[in-house]
Amino acid sequence: xxxxxxxxxxxxxxxxxxxxxxxxNGTVGCNFDIATNKTRPDRNGRKIKTTMYTTCTVFGNRAxxxxxxxxxxxxxxxxx
Numbered sequence: 001x002x003x004x005x006x007x008x009x010x011x012x013x014x015x016x017x018x019x020x021x022x023x024x025n026g027t028v029g030c031n032f033d034i035a036t037n038k039t040r041p042d043r044n045g046r047k048i049k050t051t052m053y054t055t056c057t058v059f060g061n062r063a064x065x066x067x068x069x070x071x072x073x074x075x076x077x078x079x080x
């Protein structure tokens with residue numbers, strides 16, 4: 001049996017304001033999506049831009065900070 005580990009690190013901009021929620025045990029959480037852009041040349045040297053969308057979920061004090069301080073369009077750095 002293998003022990004695979006995946007870590008994602010990205011920088012992007014929020015596509016909408018954070019969406020807060022509360023779990024049954026009272027823990028605060030929130031979801032937010034970020035858009036990460038990548039530009040690369042095609043065969044003819046023209047720039048091709050691709051966008052990757054990632055949904056993020058945080059809980060506890062980190063969720064409270066995200067809810068209070070981050071808004072649509074804000075640049076964020078995410079690792080998880």
